Amino acid sequence: MPEIDEISFEQELNRRLDSWRQRRLYRELRRVASPQCSRLTVDGRSLLNFSSNDYLGLANHPELKQAAIRAVERFGAGAGASRLISGSLVPHQELEETLAEFKGTEAALTFATGYAAAIGTICALLGKGDIIILDRLVHACIVDAARLCGLKFHIFAHNDLNRLEYILKGLSTRGFSKHVLIVTESLFSMDGDHAPLREIVDLKDKYGAWLMIDEAHAGGLYGKNRRGLAEAAGVEERIEIQMGTLGKAFGASGGYICGSRTLINYLINCARTFIFSTAPVPAAAAAATAGLRLVRSEAGAELCNLLWKRVGEVDAFLRPKAASQDNNLPSAVIPLVVGAEARAVEASIALRDRGIFVPAIRYPSVAPGQARLRLSVSAAHSAADVASLIKELDVLDLAKPLVPRMTNDE
C-alpha cells in the first residue's frame, strides 16, 4: 500500500481517471437548460434529443406538471421522514392504489428509484445460501443487489432458455432446497430486444423457482392496457414479483414493485431501501400518479400509437429486414452497435455537431468492445425529427453497423 504522503488522495483518483480516459470510457455531465422533450438545450445549443427514456413525452406534460404543483401546494416540498416514520403521505398512498389498479395486482409498493426497488426487494427476499439466476444482460441494479446480499449467482447467456433450464435442472438434480430466484428484464435497456417471458414462466413453474421481471423499459408501452410485456405475453398472474420504474414512459420518477398483498406487506417490513430512506417528495408521487392515469387513458393509447409510428419510420430505414421476423415486437430502444469505444464516442460527437443528441453507451453500461449509439424514440418526436435523424445517420454512414435485432434473439 502506498504511503499516504507519497501519493495524495487527489493524485490517486487522477491516476484512476486517466485510465478511464485512455480507454475512452471517461464520462462528463452536460448542462441541459431545457425540459426533457424532443429538443434539448445542451451546453447552450438546441439539439434534437434521441437520448431520453421519456418514450411517451410525459416528462414535460402539462398534466404531470400540474399534478406536481398541486401536490407541493397541498403537501409541501419534502416528505419529512421515511414512510414508516411520518412520511407516508396521501400522494404516496394514492400512487400505490393507482399503480395496483393499473397493473391489476393486489398491491404495489413504491421506492425512491427503480434501483432502490431492486436492491431492497432482492435483498429482502433472499439470503445466504439462496441462489439468484440472471440473464447476462440484466441491469446493474439487479447485479448489485445479488452482490450486496452475498448471493451465489448463476448467469445464463442472453435469452438462452436451454442454458436457463440446464441451470435449473442442475440445481434440482443436486436436491437444492433453498430458494431460487430468476430475474430478467422484459425489454432490454441497451439492446431493445425482449425476453421470452412465456417460456421463462413455464420453466420457473416446472422447477419451482420464483420469478422477478424488470419492466423498466416496457411499462406503459406494451399490452392491451399498456401494463408491460408480461401483460402482452399473458403471464402477469404467474409472476411473483413485477418491478419497474416510474421514471421512463411514465414521465416522473420512482421505482415500483407490484404483486400480492403479502409480498407488499413483507417488503414494507423487510426492504431496507424502503425502511431506511426518506420518502420521495410528494410532487414526485403526484406526477407519477398523473403519468399512470394518462398512460391508462385514451390519450395514452394514442401516444403509444404515435410512438410505434415513429419507431416504424426509424426501423424502415435501419432494419428493413427485421420487420418480417415473427415475434418481433417494435422497440423504442434502437442500438447502433459500433464496437470500439473510441468509435462510439466519435460518432456521438459527429452527430452532436450536426444537431442530434445521442449518447455513446460504453462499458460499464455494456460489455467492453460492445460500445454503441443508443437511439431512443419518443412519441414527442415529429415525423420531421425522425427524418432529420435518418438524414444525419445516412450522411455519417452510421446505419451500417446495425446488428439486426434478430441476432440478439437467437
Ligand SMILES: *Cc1c(COP(=O)(O)O)cnc(C)c1O
Ligand atoms: C432505469 C432502469 C432501472 C432503474 O430505475 P430508476 O428508477 O432509474 O432507478 C432498473 N432497471 C432497468 C432495466 C432500467 O433500465
